[in-house]
Amino acid sequence: MLDDRKAAVLRAVVREYIETAQPVGSAHVARTTDLGVSPATVRNEMAALEREGYLAQPHTSAGRVPTDLGYRFFVDQLTGPGALPAVQRQQVRDFFAHAHGELEQMLHDTSSLLSGLTSYAALVLAPPHERATVRSVQVVGLTDRAAMVVIVLSNGAIEKAMLELDADVGDERLAAASTHLSAHLGGTSLQDGARVPATGDQRLDGLVDVVLKSMGDPADREHDHVFVGGASRMAAAFDAVDTVRQVLAILEQQYVVVSLLREVIDHDGDQGIAVSIGAEHGLQPLAECSIVVAPYEIEGEPVGTVGVLGPTRMNYPQAMAAVAVVSERLGRTLSA
Amino acid sequence: MLDDRKAAVLRAVVREYIETAQPVGSAHVARTTDLGVSPATVRNEMAALEREGYLAQPHTSAGRVPTDLGYRFFVDQLTGPGALPAVQRQQVRDFFAHAHGELEQMLHDTSSLLSGLTSYAALVLAPPHERATVRSVQVVGLTDRAAMVVIVLSNGAIEKAMLELDADVGDERLAAASTHLSAHLGGTSLQDGARVPATGDQRLDGLVDVVLKSMGDPADREHDHVFVGGASRMAAAFDAVDTVRQVLAILEQQYVVVSLLREVIDHDGDQGIAVSIGAEHGLQPLAECSIVVAPYEIEGEPVGTVGVLGPTRMNYPQAMAAVAVVSERLGRTLSA
DNA sequence: CTCTAGCAATCGATGATACCGAGTGCTAGA
DNA sequence: TCTAGCACTCGGTATCATCGATTGCTAGAG
Structure with a gap:
């Protein structure tokens, strides 16, 4: 689909944009990759990537920004869900070591945990009764x-x-x-x-x-309960106050959140971690958001899901790592 | 404390500012009040009100804006909680007529109702078990x-x-x-x-x-459960995205919300409806918010509270009316 | 003594202008 | 095929003037 160099350029753009939220230019890419090519060459590749729909330009004479398709490529070419920093891994372990009894309380706390790990909003779908x-x-x-x-x-x-x-x-x-x-x-x-x-x-x-x-x-x-943690963090993710309002309004409708989670996880077959980027799901108010979800299993049976909701330019590897660890750990704890 | 004319001017400023969110000038006040005085006179009064701490000027050559003290005066001189439009009164009646059984569900729905009535965030504190x-x-x-x-x-x-x-x-x-x-x-x-x-x-x-x-x-x-409805509406109330984030972060901490509600209602003696304006309560992140709460009673005993949280420049009469009606109605329904 | 009319002064908002710089696309040449 | 060079684009920022809303003050009227 994309030759190696284009892929490398795209990766670099996505990574940089995720970090800085600023359009990234050819010079930056040429500097941060080890391709040993000049900015001019990168420019050509970027122009091609734009034609093919992976990148977009906010305006002439600005750098490039990934499109949903660009993020999609980036996510698909990831080999696995990245590794969580040791501190965080320990934090998760501690949490589940001390997690005691009550199911609902625990799921609620899990959503806070996951939100804290990722600094996005976290969604935890309770096992159907x-x-x-x-x-x-x-x-x-x-x-x-x-x-x-x-x-x-x-x-x-x-x-x-x-x-x-x-x-x-x-x-x-x-x-x-x-x-x-x-x-x-x-x-x-x-x-x-x-x-x-x-x-x-x-x-x-x-x-x-x-x-x-x-x-x-x-x-x-309908009592498919969903726990939403850290919704306030969505306010940090956008600077348009109206976007924030729309996203929060969605999160307040449990029913919508539940079916959204279902849709994302079903759509993705059983790949383990499922990712929905930008407008891939249908909800217009969440067009600037991405979702990373994974099922958790009790006794080997998938029973619920955990996930995070963040801006399209979220840190996918990190979010996927956090979701993976938490879902695995949550399942294990509930199976005990 | 304030002579009649000063009070009238202050009232006019508060009312206008609540409606438009724009600093209000002397000409506006002179026009909208029936005092039959010239803008110049109003200006003198406004200058006096500013000296006494009821009004503030964002900058020279802008109109005046009420201070917390100004709102406080405005609220205190209200004779009662204003009347709700007939449509809304009917809406509340319908809601409680069809409210069925389950306590938690009902309190949750009540918070949505109240939020819808006021377009602020609504808080409903469950009766202590x-x-x-x-x-x-x-x-x-x-x-x-x-x-x-x-x-x-x-x-x-x-x-x-x-x-x-x-x-x-x-x-x-x-x-x-x-x-x-x-x-x-x-x-x-x-x-x-x-x-x-x-x-x-x-x-x-x-x-x-x-x-x-x-x-x-x-x-x-600690299971003093509180239901927060319509938190997303806080995003419409402020245009600084960071303020929104702080307020939402507070609302996510049930414990804080509960003690806040308690504090406000205790502080106010048993006046029925209690109002906390701006920085009157201690929470710094909520310095730009006001709270209107009322207890609701089961069998004549106050057992919980309902309230709304909005920007300092909230529509107090309307909010107070909504809170009053809902608390009264909720108590009655629960007493049945 | 109070109110008002008039007037100069203040200051944010708006808009025009120029400039800078980041970044691009293209072309010619290695 | 890649790169160096270069003209060009265009948003962002700073500067400046203008406009308008509003004020504070003062002098005079009631």
Whole structure:
């Protein structure tokens, strides 16, 4: 596709631009590469690269800037996700060594960690609750007409749903329903809408039905929780305050973020780390952003994703390294 | 303190500046007030107001801008929290009419609502769990060595804590502990570290102790959850991208936000709506922000707060109106 | 004593102008 | 095929004048 020298020039431009955020000129490239060619030669290559869509010029007589395509080439030709500085690697190890119990808290903290490592915004998608098996079902009465179903899952997550009751149901009956449901749902996964055999007691069976229905409610299934950490760092990445606003507005919509993460990771086959650059995904407000995501696995099964969102001119090797380490480590910790 | 005319001039300046964000000149004030005086007179008054600290001049030959003190006067002389447009009032009514069950979801949505009403960031502080009474306690085993304590409270909130066990404890024993704890803690509030009588079974009593200790863990008590909605709108309020970053960074620290809300509402006695303007609170990064908060009450008892965070030149009457209506309505809904 | 009209002075914003320098494209020659 | 040289482009910066909004002050009217 690109001959060696063009590739080297492109690499140099991308690297320099990532670091300085300034258009980079031919002289700079000639100096920083070991190609032993003059700026004039570099100029010719750069002009060619521009024709082919890898570079762009903000205006005549300015240096070149990578296009999305340019970044794409740069990312694709990376052999692996670079290495994290030892300090950071240690930081990650420490974090997960001390990570204790509670799933949601841990995922939340993980997003802060990742954001701190990269200085971009971090996204952590929680494992879908469907994957875990039920450990306990309990129906707790709150008021005469309202009860709450609390389901504890094997991974420490909790599903809950409100229940509106037609009539006052005694505590004993709720307790009976709890026992009955626990007995028959325990060990199953939430997604297969398991059948629960009738007890014979009509009132009880009715109650059980209501509970099951509320559990199957797709509104609750949407509970694909995503943790966004370090969103404020996006403000440092752009200088147009309006861009910042748009990006933050997107990050506030959990649903959008979730499907974005899904899309990016699906689109990329199962390459491990997936990268979406600039306008490659559909979201117009994020056209100036790139996303680096990786799935994390529990017991060998991919269950969630971690990723970072930064400006298109993000430090890809570093971001990929951080995402790789964190996803690997997170999976390992959750598998234990 | 200020004679009538000075007050009128100050009011006019504040109102105009809130609307236009431009320094306002004497001619403007003379035109928009019905004082029937000339710009020259207004100028004298404005000069006086500046000497007294209510106004400031960005530079000679620009109009005046209110100082924090100026806003403070403006807010203090407001008779009440202004009226919300009918459309918005209806919007709030609709929202709470359709608000269903789940506490956390509802508080989250409330923050979005309030942010939408004011176009500032909204803060909703959840009722401290200590206030609610325990409805059910359950200890659920997750792995051999880990269990989870799930406490359902009367207000529909859920407290959970991880438990690390020294040895494998049988399911029956966990169940026994659950029943025992439910029986003795049910109806009590979490904050009084209630004593639970011994059962005689040593292993069981040991387990109960562990659970109680984990519940008393102050790390969990910190669970004063705060919901921040519409943080992205802060990006529209400032044009210095760095200010935006600082403000957002603060909003990401739940702990800081919680104590800030507390401080503001405590400082103000029990006036209902409390307002903190500019640097009145201590947080330097929020020096260009104001906060409007109001407590909301369940069964007549103040349990949480709702508020908005906006630029110092926020629309106070409108913000106060929105906060007042939402807090009132939220309390009413939760009391039902 | 208060208010106002008039007026000079102030100072940011805007726009024109010139200049510099970084960087390019092209061409001729090695 | 590469490079040196060179004219050219064009954004950024500095300078300068101008414009306009607004002020502070003073003198005079009510």
